[in-house]
Amino acid sequence: xxxxxxxxxxxxxxxxxxxxxxxxxxxxxxxxxxxxxxxxxxxxxxxxxxxxxxxxxxxxxxxxxxxxxxxxxxxxxxxxxxxxxxxxxxxxxxxxxxxxxxxxxxxxxxxxxxxxxxxxxxxxxxxxxxxxxxxxxxxxxxxxxxxxxxxxxxxxxxxxxxxxxxxxxxxxxxxxxxxxxxxxxxxxxxxxxxxxxxxxxxxxxxxxxxxxxxxxxxxxxxxxxxxxxxxxxxxxxxxxxxxxxxxxxxxxxxxxxxxxxxxxxxxxxxxxxxxxxxxxxxxxxxxxxxxxxxxxxxxxxxxxxxxxxxxxxxxxxxxxxxxxxxxxxxxxxxxxxxxxxxxxxxxx
Amino acid sequence: xxxxxxxxxxxxxxxxxxxxxxxxxxxxxxxxxxxxxxxxxxxxxxxxxxxxxxxxxxxxxxxxxxxxxxxxxxxxxxxxxxxxxxxxxxxxxxxxxxxxxxxxxxxxxxxxxxxxxxxxxxxxxxxxxxxxxxxxxxxxxxxxxxxxxxxxxxxxxxxxxxxxxxxxxxxxxxxxxxxxxxxxxxxxxxxxxxxxxxxxxxxxxxxxxxxxxxxxxxxxxxxxxxxxxxxxxxxxxxxxxxxxxxxxxxxxxxxxxxxxxxxxxxxxxxxxxxxxxxxxxxxxxxxxxxxxxxxxxxxxxxxxxxxxxxxxxxxxxxxxxxxxxxxxxxxxxxxxxxxxxxxxxxxx
Numbered sequence: 001x002x003x004x005x006x007x008x009x010x011x012x013x014x015x016x017x018x019x020x021x022x023x024x025x026x027x028x029x030x031x032x033x034x035x036x037x038x039x040x041x042x043x044x045x046x047x048x049x050x051x052x053x054x055x056x057x058x059x060x061x062x063x064x065x066x067x068x069x070x071x072x073x074x075x076x077x078x079x080x081x082x083x084x085x086x087x088x089x090x091x092x093x094x095x096x097x098x099x100x101x102x103x104x105x106x107x108x109x110x111x112x113x114x115x116x117x118x119x120x121x122x123x124x125x126x127x128x129x130x131x132x133x134x135x136x137x138x139x140x141x142x143x144x145x146x147x148x149x150x151x152x153x154x155x156x157x158x159x160x161x162x163x164x165x166x167x168x169x170x171x172x173x174x175x176x177x178x179x180x181x182x183x184x185x186x187x188x189x190x191x192x193x194x195x196x197x198x199x200x201x202x203x204x205x206x207x208x209x210x211x212x213x214x215x216x217x218x219x220x221x222x223x224x225x226x227x228x229x230x231x232x233x234x235x236x237x238x239x240x241x242x243x244x245x246x247x248x249x250x251x252x253x254x255x256x257x258x259x260x261x262x263x264x265x266x267x268x269x270x271x272x273x274x275x276x277x278x279x280x281x282x283x284x285x286x287x288x289x290x291x292x293x294x295x296x297x298x299x300x301x302x303x304x305x306x307x308x309x310x311x312x313x314x315x316x317x318x319x320x321x322x323x324x325x326x327x328x329x330x331x332x333x334x335x336x337x338x339x340x341x342x343x344x345x346x347x348x
Numbered sequence: 349x350x351x352x353x354x355x356x357x358x359x360x361x362x363x364x365x366x367x368x369x370x371x372x373x374x375x376x377x378x379x380x381x382x383x384x385x386x387x388x389x390x391x392x393x394x395x396x397x398x399x400x401x402x403x404x405x406x407x408x409x410x411x412x413x414x415x416x417x418x419x420x421x422x423x424x425x426x427x428x429x430x431x432x433x434x435x436x437x438x439x440x441x442x443x444x445x446x447x448x449x450x451x452x453x454x455x456x457x458x459x460x461x462x463x464x465x466x467x468x469x470x471x472x473x474x475x476x477x478x479x480x481x482x483x484x485x486x487x488x489x490x491x492x493x494x495x496x497x498x499x500x501x502x503x504x505x506x507x508x509x510x511x512x513x514x515x516x517x518x519x520x521x522x523x524x525x526x527x528x529x530x531x532x533x534x535x536x537x538x539x540x541x542x543x544x545x546x547x548x549x550x551x552x553x554x555x556x557x558x559x560x561x562x563x564x565x566x567x568x569x570x571x572x573x574x575x576x577x578x579x580x581x582x583x584x585x586x587x588x589x590x591x592x593x594x595x596x597x598x599x600x601x602x603x604x605x606x607x608x609x610x611x612x613x614x615x616x617x618x619x620x621x622x623x624x625x626x627x628x629x630x631x632x633x634x635x636x637x638x639x640x641x642x643x644x645x646x647x648x649x650x651x652x653x654x655x656x657x658x659x660x661x662x663x664x665x666x667x668x669x670x671x672x673x674x675x676x677x678x679x680x681x682x683x684x685x686x687x688x689x690x691x692x693x694x695x696x
Contacts, residue, residue, distance in 0.1 A: 002410070002432065003411065034609075034637070034638065035637055035638065035686075035688070036687060039609075060637075060638045061350075061351060061605075061638075061688070063350075063688070064688075081605065081638070082576070084350065101576065101577050101603075102577045102579070104577070104654055122585075122586065122591075123588065124585040124586065124588065124595065124601065124641065125587070125588055125603055125639060125641055126576065126577055126603055126639070129579070129582075131582075150586070150588065150589055150591055151589065151590055159591060228429055228430070228449065228474065229450045229474055230450075230452075231450070231477070234477075238470070238472065238507075239473070240472065240498065241471075241498055241499065242498065242499055243498055243507060247472065253472065255449075255473055255474055257409075257429065260676075260683060260684070261382075261383035261387075261683035261684075263684070265680075266676045266677065266680045267675065267676065288473065289382070289383055289408075289679055289680075289683060290382060290409075290429070291473060291474070293473055306452055327615065328608075328615065329614070331608075331637060332608045332609075332613075332614045335608060335609035335637060335686070336608070336609075336611070336686075338383075338683070338684075339687070340383070340411070340412075
């Protein structure tokens with residue numbers, strides 16, 4: 001591989017799935033594979049999860065659902081963004097289940113055709129207001145009611161219990177339907193939050209679902225990039241755009257083939273590190289579109305060679321750590337991986 | 349179109365090309381189309397530029413060059429990242445020109461086969477150190493020498509003149525080769541910086557190449573996204589993850605189908621605006637993976653409908669303005685546009 005790669009361990013992915021499913025009393029656990037399975041590749045990820053026993057999948061949009069249907073012909077696929085007016089036939093023909101979000105979406109849906117309903121319990125993003133929902137009749141096609149937690153990564157946030165109370169009211173109203181409430185963080189809030197179906201996303205991919213304790217998930221995806229050029233400086237040099245950094249005479253620099261066009265955020269300028277042969281190496285100066293410059297002087301001389309690769313997401317530096325350096329969360333790092341980043345897969 | 353779209357005006361693109369080419373005494377102007385033409389779509393962009401008279405193209409990697417060769421069979425294609433050991437045959441068979449960056453890359457290249465040479469004039473990213481370059485012989489295959497400016501967007505930065513002086517020395521040494529120095533910002537530093545071939549990138553796509561005066565480039569790409577749900581609040585609501593924002597009773601909110609997985613950066617949380625019907629509308633709270641929530645109360649009631657689309661990059665809000673709100677530059681916004689963002693093209 002000559003460019004940046006994201007190597008995905010399907011073994012770690014499926015072990016994460018099994019751990020999450022084991023938290024539910026009946027082992028009932030779906031997978032959220034929206035946004036190209038959080039950037040990791042929806043085809044390989046979904047097939048591996050299916051082989052590991054996952055039987056229900058969630059995506060964001062109709063387009064994503066159609067893509068996933070071509071990969072997994074038989075599983076229930078729920079579509080978070082619901083169905084727009086006129087899309088009922090396409091949902092029916094591909095056996096897709098919209099999660100209707102509003103009275104407006106409900107109005108245009110044939111309520112005998114399978115659907116889910118999103119109750120807004122406090123996120124104020126998607127969903128029918130709970131007071132409106134309690135006025136609705138129950139519908140023959142209604143298979144699942146869901147809601148979404150807004151602050152579940154903080155276990156002691158008072159919103160969690162408030163949202164739970166709201167969702168319980170709605171769920172009691174739609175008795176015939178199953179209920180799903182817990183995203184990854186919700187899984188770790190305990191059985192009260194589990195209902196009939198867990199639906200984790202980020203934690204499958206190794207992102208920490210909770211700030212309360214150490215990450216219980218296994219590392220899944222490793223980002224690495226090759227070196228393009230190595231030089232040992234014969235005088236001091238300013239480095240990269242705007243000459244923000246200075247490297248000293250005698251230091252060894254490597255230009256590494258990953259940049260913000262690959263999703264290595266420009267906010268990582270002068271803040272990021274990479275690892276090679278177990279050694280922590282700093283990025284110097286501006287992250288550029290296609291490259292970063294690193295000080296590799298700390299590496300033993302025999303490793304300062306043109307065939308070196310540097311890891312940026314790895315066991316030494318989980319995606320959450322890289323994300324924090326960029327002022328964001330691991331979800332954005334993974335979903336932001338660009339098209340030049342080759343996704344590779346291994347079973348182990 | 350049901351999801352987010354980036355609508356590219358090929359007319360504006362090619363008028364930008366013509367303006368840039370007109371700055372050069374002989375009209376000699378290439379185009380940098382790396383990173384999928386800065387996210388805008390390398391196939392349509394390159395074909396349009398070629399039709400407008402552009403006859404030389406620059407990309408970052410061999411993979412990008414192969415992609416472009418399939419689009420434009422006859423033009424010279426320069427590859428910024430050069431050629432690795434063993435890649436000579438592939439470059440030759442597709443008639444691609446590597447820009448060799450180091451003595452190491454030179455060592456592995458057949459110097460009778462066409463190539464370019466990158467001289468490091470102060471960027472300390474890629475290129476042969478100028479002192480080393482002056483010791484080299486000239487080579488029959490050497491067609492072009494280039495260097496890259498580190499601070500050219502600031503017209504009065506002292507580095508510009510220093511880099512120019514260094515590049516002139518190198519250029520004088522390799523007399524038989526042509527010379528290229530000016531990126532977009534360099535074009536606007538004046539004729540001293542122009543040499544034989546301009547090679548703008550960002551300015552083609554409407555990004556401002558200079559901080560010295562108003563953007564001389566035409567707006568090219570418009571990012572818009574559809575509304576998924578509209579609600580008028582019957583009580584105060586906290587909004588989105590972490591309940592960072594509060595919306596007041598009586599306000600009208602729209603959930604809009606663009607999020608950080610689409611390249612609408614999470615750093616835009618509570619900082620971004622969109623435009624609809626000429627009205628400026630704020631994003632409320634956290635940008636999420638697939639959606640943002642906006643306060644659309646300022647819109648006249650007849651426009652607060654489910655078929656509303658909101659513009660995020662547009663004439664009212666150029667990409668540079670959105671980028672600044674995210675703490676970055678327009679280049680990263682364009683190259684970060686995700687795979688769900690449908691690129692559409694119009695001639696006008």
